[in-house]
Amino acid sequence: MHNTPDIESERAMKEEISIYIHIPFCESKCCYCAFNSFCATKEEQDEYINLLLGEIAKRSKAAVGKVVKSIYIGGGTPSVLDEVQFAKIAHAIFDNFDVYDNAEFTVEANPNSITEEKLACWKSLRVNRISIGVQSLNDRSLKKIGRLHTKQMALEKIKLVRKTFDNVSCDLIVGLEGDNGKTLSGYAKTLLSLGIKHISCYLLEVYDNVPLGTMVKNGKYIPLSDERTIAAFEKLSNYLQDNGMTRYEISNFAFPGYESRHNLNYWQRGEYLGFGISAHSFVDGRRTENAATISDYAKGKITEEILSPREIDEEIIMLGLRCNLGFDITQLQVIDLQKNAFFKDYLQQGILQQQGNLVKLNPMFYRISNTIISNLF
Numbered sequence: 189m190h191n192t193p194d195i196e197s198e199r200a201m202k203e204e205i206s207i208y209i210h211i212p213f214c215e216s217k218c219c220y221c222a223f224n225s226f227c228a229t230k231e232e233q234d235e236y237i238n239l240l241l242g243e244i245a246k247r248s249k250a251a252v253g254k255v256v257k258s259i260y261i262g263g264g265t266p267s268v269l270d271e272v273q274f275a276k277i278a279h280a281i282f283d284n285f286d287v288y289d290n291a292e293f294t295v296e297a298n299p300n301s302i303t304e305e306k307l308a309c310w311k312s313l314r315v316n317r318i319s320i321g322v323q324s325l326n327d328r329s330l331k332k333i334g335r336l337h338t339k340q341m342a343l344e345k346i347k348l349v350r351k352t353f354d355n356v357s358c359d360l361i362v363g364l365e366g367d368n369g370k371t372l373s374g375y376a377k378t379l380l381s382l383g384i385k386h387i388s389c390y391l392l393e394v395y396d397n398v399p400l401g402t403m404v405k406n407g408k409y410i411p412l413s414d415e416r417t418i419a420a421f422e423k424l425s426n427y428l429q430d431n432g433m434t435r436y437e438i439s440n441f442a443f444p445g446y447e448s449r450h451n452l453n454y455w456q457r458g459e460y461l462g463f464g465i466s467a468h469s470f471v472d473g474r475r476t477e478n479a480a481t482i483s484d485y486a487k488g489k490i491t492e493e494i495l496s497p498r499e500i501d502e503e504i505i506m507l508g509l510r511c512n513l514g515f516d517i518t519q520l521q522v523i524d525l526q527k528n529a530f531f532k533d534y535l536q537q538g539i540l541q542q543q544g545n546l547v548k549l550n551p552m553f554y555r556i557s558n559t560i561i562s563n564l565f
C-alpha cells in the first residue's frame with residue numbers, strides 16, 4: 189500500500205528515528221559470549237514479550253512527531269522466537285510508531301533456528317534484512333566455541349534465507365583457533381557466491397569470566413595471536429574489497445547500497461529508541477540505558493547517562509572516524525583540533541583527510557584507528 193501525498197509531506201517535516209528491540213534468549217550459550225543473553229522456556233519468553241509490549245506502548249510517546257527509518261531486532265538470538273511471538277512485537281512497533289514503508293527492518297538469526305515458516309512470517313511483517321551469525325565455516329572451530337550449527341547447516345540455511353531475502357548479512361569472527369586469513373577469505377568467497385551483500389567481521393575477544401577464558405588459560409584453546417589476528421583481518425578485508433565490497437566501517441563491509449542504515453544511524457549519532465533489557469536510547473539529547481535483569485526491567489528501572497561537552501566531542505570524533513562518513517569539525521564544541529599537533533601531522537601524512545569541514549580517516553589506517561583517535565582527544 190502506498191501513502192497519500194499528504195502523509196508523505198507530513199513525514200518530510202518529521203525527524204527520523206531508529207528502533208532497537210533486544211531479545212536476550214539463545215538456544216545455548218556460546219563459550220566466548222559475554223553478552224546479556226541466556227536460555228529461557230517458552231513461558232519465560234512470553235512473559236518477557238509482554239513486558240516488551242508494555243514498554244513499547246509506554247515509551248512510544250518519545251517518538252511522537254518522528255518517523256522510524258530503521259528497526260533492528262537483535263540479541264541474543266531473535267530467531268528463537270516463534271512466529272506468534274515475533275508477530276506480537278512487529279505489530280506493536282507498527283501500531284505505536286509512524287514507520288516509513290521502506291524502513292530497513294533487520295532480524296538477527298542463527299542458522300539452527302531459521303525455518304521456512306519463520307522466514308515467511310518475517311517477510312509478511314515487512315522484515316527486509318537478515319543478519320546471520322555464521323562466525324566460521326570450520327566445523328571443528330564452530331564446535332570448540334560452542335556454536336550449535338555446522339558448516340553444512342549454515343550454507344543450507346543461507347540458501348534458504350536467500351530464496352526470500354535479497355539483503356542478507358553474515359557475521360564472521362576473526363581470531364578463532366585454526367581460522368587464518370586464507371581460510372577466512374575462503375569463507376568469504378563461499379558467502380559471496382551465495383549472494384551475501386554485507387559482512388560484519390568481529391575480532392575474537394577472550395574474557396576471563398566466560399568458558400573460553402578458562403579454556404585459553406588451561407591451554408585447551410589457542411586463539412590466533414594479536415599479530416596473526418590483525419594479519420588475518422587485513423587479508424579478509426582485502427579479499428572483500430577486491431571483490432567489490434566497501435569497508436564502510438572498521439568492521440563492516442557491504443556492496444554499494446547494502447550498508448546497514450541502522451548502524452549508520454548510530455555512527456552518525458542519530459536518534460534511537462531501544463526496548464528490552466540492557467537496551468540503550470538516545471532521544472532529544474537524552475541518553476538512557478534499560479536495566480540489565482528482567483526483574484529490574486519489569487520495575488521500569490532506567491539509568492541516564494549525561495555526557496559532558498568534551499565527552500560529546502570525543503564521541504563525534506570516534507564514531508565519525510570509525511566509518512567512511514567522517515565527522516563535521518564544526519560540530520565540536522570544546523575540542524580544538526587545530527591546536528592538536530597529532531591532527532596536523534595526520535593530515536600532512538594523509539592518515540586523516542579533510543574536505544571542507546568534513547574529516548575522515550584514510551581506510552588504509554583503520555587498523556591503528558584506536559591510537560589515532562585517542563591522540564585526538
Ligand code: SF4
Nearest residue numbers: 214217218221225264
Ligand atoms: S548466539 Fe550470540 S548472543 Fe547467543 S550465546 Fe552465542 S554469541 Fe552469545
